Amino acid sequence: MIGIGFIALVFVGLVVVVLAWVAGAYNGLVRLRNQLENAWAQIDVQLKRRHDLIPNLVETVKGYATHERETLEKVIQARNMAVSAKTVGDRAEAENVLTGALKSLFAVAEAYPDLKANSEFMRLQEELTSTENKVAFARQFYNDTVMTYNTHIEVFPTNFIATMFNFGRREFFEVKAEDERDAPAVKF
Amino acid sequence: MWEQIIANRRRSAVLIIGMAVILLLIGFSGGELIAPNAGVLGLLFALLIWGGMMLAYFTSAESILMSSANARELKREDSPQLFNIVDEMRLASGLGFMPRIYLIDDPAPNAFAVGRKPETSSITVTTGLMYRLNRDELQGVIAHEMGHLKNRDVQFMTLAAVMLGSIVILSEIVRRSLWYGGRGRSRSDSRGGKDGGQAQIIILIVGLLFAILGPIMAQLLYFACSRKREYLADASGAQFTRYPEGLATALEKISQAHVPLSFASKATAPMFIVNPLSAASSDGDEADSVFSSHPPTSERIRILRGMTGASFTDYEAAYRKAKGGSLIGAQTLQSAPTEPIRAPSNAGPIQTRQDAHDVARRASGYMRVKCSCGLEISVPEGYEQDSIRCIRCGSILPIPSAASTPPPPAVTSAVPPVIPLAPLQFHRTGTGWEAFRCACGSTVQLSPAFDASQIRCNACGRTIIVT
Known part of the structure; x- marks a missing residue:
């Protein structure tokens, strides 16, 4: 009699321990997922800010650099593409193109001393450069979080919890800038 | 992390x-x-x-x-x-x-x-x-x-x-x-x-x-x-x-x-x-x-x-x-x-170096007064007089301050509304950083990005119309 009671007690104890672990692991995953959502929101804020700054920049540059219609149009086109992109992958692609277009715009601006001295242009350049950095840093944090999250849902034994409650893998926000994509050709 | x-x-x-x-x-x-x-x-x-x-x-x-x-x-x-x-x-x-x-x-x-x-x-x-x-x-x-x-x-x-x-x-x-x-x-x-x-x-x-x-x-x-x-x-x-x-x-x-x-x-x-x-x-x-x-x-x-x-x-x-x-x-x-x-x-x-000091001075309420000889003088907050002598060329420079606006038209109703402090007016002369003195004596700063038509004095809460 005592034996059965004891076994029942041990069994109940085990169930409680397992349940507590499941709850802990589940909460951990939820916390990570929320952190992930927040990290993504931060990238989003910066990308939106960049989209908002570009029309101002284009207006300012137009007044000085009248011969650079092509470059300006490319920037606007890239911006509109980025605004309308839907998935994470598409978005990353479009933002890359936009980064490249902006780079060439700032390179063109080097040839116009009046433009470079314009205080509004200087302000916009600092804001855009910093926004670019902010996108990069927010992306960096997002990818770190994705990495931790993906590791968590794949390793034993949390992977059981992940499949049980439908925690899916997340995509990285990859950036391969044009000059990064073509590996530098080294010749001797 | x-x-x-x-x-x-x-x-x-x-x-x-x-x-x-x-x-x-x-x-x-x-x-x-x-x-x-x-x-x-x-x-x-x-x-x-x-x-x-x-x-x-x-x-x-x-x-x-x-x-x-x-x-x-x-x-x-x-x-x-x-x-x-x-x-x-x-x-x-x-x-x-x-x-x-x-x-x-x-x-x-x-x-x-x-x-x-x-x-x-x-x-x-x-x-x-x-x-x-x-x-x-x-x-x-x-x-x-x-x-x-x-x-x-x-x-x-x-x-x-x-x-x-x-x-x-x-x-x-x-x-x-x-x-x-x-x-x-x-x-x-x-x-x-x-x-x-x-x-x-x-x-x-x-x-x-x-x-x-x-x-x-x-x-x-x-x-x-x-x-x-x-x-x-x-x-x-x-x-x-x-x-x-x-x-x-x-x-x-x-x-x-x-x-x-x-x-x-x-x-x-x-x-x-x-x-x-x-x-x-x-x-x-x-x-x-x-x-x-x-x-x-x-x-x-x-x-x-x-x-x-x-x-x-x-x-x-x-x-x-x-x-x-x-x-x-x-x-x-x-x-x-x-x-x-x-x-x-x-x-x-x-x-x-100069910019960094300027930022620090502005943050602690210094006013910058520009002389016609090109020198800029930092006037600390709490400076009592309304003018200062340029240390290079000796000319007397007025310290900008907000002037009082013309009194509002007389209110006809029997009980006049309570206006604690009459609004002041300040006329901007440039688009860069500008500072002036409010009637209460504290410094009010306008940044280059300032775009509104009025500003509030932090010390006395008075409204100052910026034109």
């Missing part, structure tokens, strides 16, 4: 509990030493001292540092670049809140972070730091401070400092009361039984040991922890910026500036990125001692430069190579992604 914080918290809890045990042991054995069976009283006394210290520290420590340093809070328009750098590092660290930014007008380059909660945290830099470092280096310094905030170092080191202070005070009390009051007690003890006497002697020895060794042990613990947290903040700085060289050169420049920080004291020195007291000394470096709050700067630089990537794993490897032993917990390293080092940005300093 998240695991890093949890591991930190666990380790901190162990340390704080360890220090608390030392404190209580000193309290108990001290009580027993002074009067037999007064151990519990001693415990209570120890707790009382700790509570008092805690209260005193938490209500005033940060404000004392901030006011002794004469730190002024900056607004975004004062230094957009500095705000951008801090915002960049906030995003890289994933900190939920933007810390406030303070500036100290001091030629010694240094920085510190305070704030027990992320919501109330702030980062303070000196003007010397702003004009000496380029953008990458300043980013490294801010990232190091952000690492302190992210790891909750300020909160924890405050707790540890309070604990250390309580232990030092309590053991001092115990030792002194033994010195002056011990003799009478030992005579009365000799009348007790033999067993009681032996137990008394054991308690006496143990108590003395605690009273003498306790503070030393607590100090060793405290400083070891402080040094470890500096290394960890360096690791975080490298990881956030993906550019360890930036922080390394910044540390080099700070320790080689040889300019003493005017407001640093022994009590506040542990809070800075580089110990300001040793940075001012001739070799500019901290001795590698168990009683120093910061690791030797040269050591920190060597580790940062020995990194082959920018992740925690790379810092750990470089640390192991330079010092031996382990710094970061295995659990954190397991999930740490590998990160390559990014290329330098090649951007220069964000501000020149």
Whole structure:
């Protein structure tokens, strides 16, 4: 009699321990997922800010650099593409193109001393450069979080919890800038 | 990141509990030493001292540092670049809140972070730091401070400092009361039984040991922890910026500036990125001692430069190579992604020496008056006269102030509405920074970005129409 009671007690104890672990692991995953959502929101804020700054920049540059219609149009086109992109992958692609277009715009601006001295242009350049950095840093944090999250849902034994409650893998926000994509050709 | 914080918290809890045990042991054995069976009283006394210290520290420590340093809070328009750098590092660290930014007008380059909660945290830099470092280096310094905030170092080191202070005070009390009051007690003890006497002697020895060794042990613990947290903040700085060289050169420049920080004291020195007291000394470096709050700067630089990537794993490897032993917990390293080092940005300093001083002066309410000879004069807040003589050409310059607007048309109703202060008017002459004096005497600043038609005086709340 005592034996059965004891076994029942041990069994109940085990169930409680397992349940507590499941709850802990589940909460951990939820916390990570929320952190992930927040990290993504931060990238989003910066990308939106960049989209908002570009029309101002284009207006300012137009007044000085009248011969650079092509470059300006490319920037606007890239911006509109980025605004309308839907998935994470598409978005990353479009933002890359936009980064490249902006780079060439700032390179063109080097040839116009009046433009470079314009205080509004200087302000916009600092804001855009910093926004670019902010996108990069927010992306960096997002990818770190994705990495931790993906590791968590794949390793034993949390992977059981992940499949049980439908925690899916997340995509990285990859950036391969044009000059990064073509590996530098080294010749001797 | 998240695991890093949890591991930190666990380790901190162990340390704080360890220090608390030392404190209580000193309290108990001290009580027993002074009067037999007064151990519990001693415990209570120890707790009382700790509570008092805690209260005193938490209500005033940060404000004392901030006011002794004469730190002024900056607004975004004062230094957009500095705000951008801090915002960049906030995003890289994933900190939920933007810390406030303070500036100290001091030629010694240094920085510190305070704030027990992320919501109330702030980062303070000196003007010397702003004009000496380029953008990458300043980013490294801010990232190091952000690492302190992210790891909750300020909160924890405050707790540890309070604990250390309580232990030092309590053991001092115990030792002194033994010195002056011990003799009478030992005579009365000799009348007790033999067993009681032996137990008394054991308690006496143990108590003395605690009273003498306790503070030393607590100090060793405290400083070891402080040094470890500096290394960890360096690791975080490298990881956030993906550019360890930036922080390394910044540390080099700070320790080689040889300019003493005017407001640093022994009590506040542990809070800075580089110990300001040793940075001012001739070799500019901290001795590698168990009683120093910061690791030797040269050591920190060597580790940062020995990194082959920018992740925690790379810092750990470089640390192991330079010092031996382990710094970061295995659990954190397991999930740490590998990160390559990014290329330098090649951007220069964000501000020149003059600009940095201007920012600091504007933040503390100075007015700039431009003379026709080209000289700009900074007029401090509280200057009484309405004109000032140019020190170069001698002409008398009026100090801009807001004029009163024509009185509003007479109100016909029987009860006139209560208007506390009539609105003033100020006519803008340029588009850059402008300052003028409100009728109450305080300075009102207009930034280049100011676009509204009226502004409120911060001191008296009066509306000033800007035309």
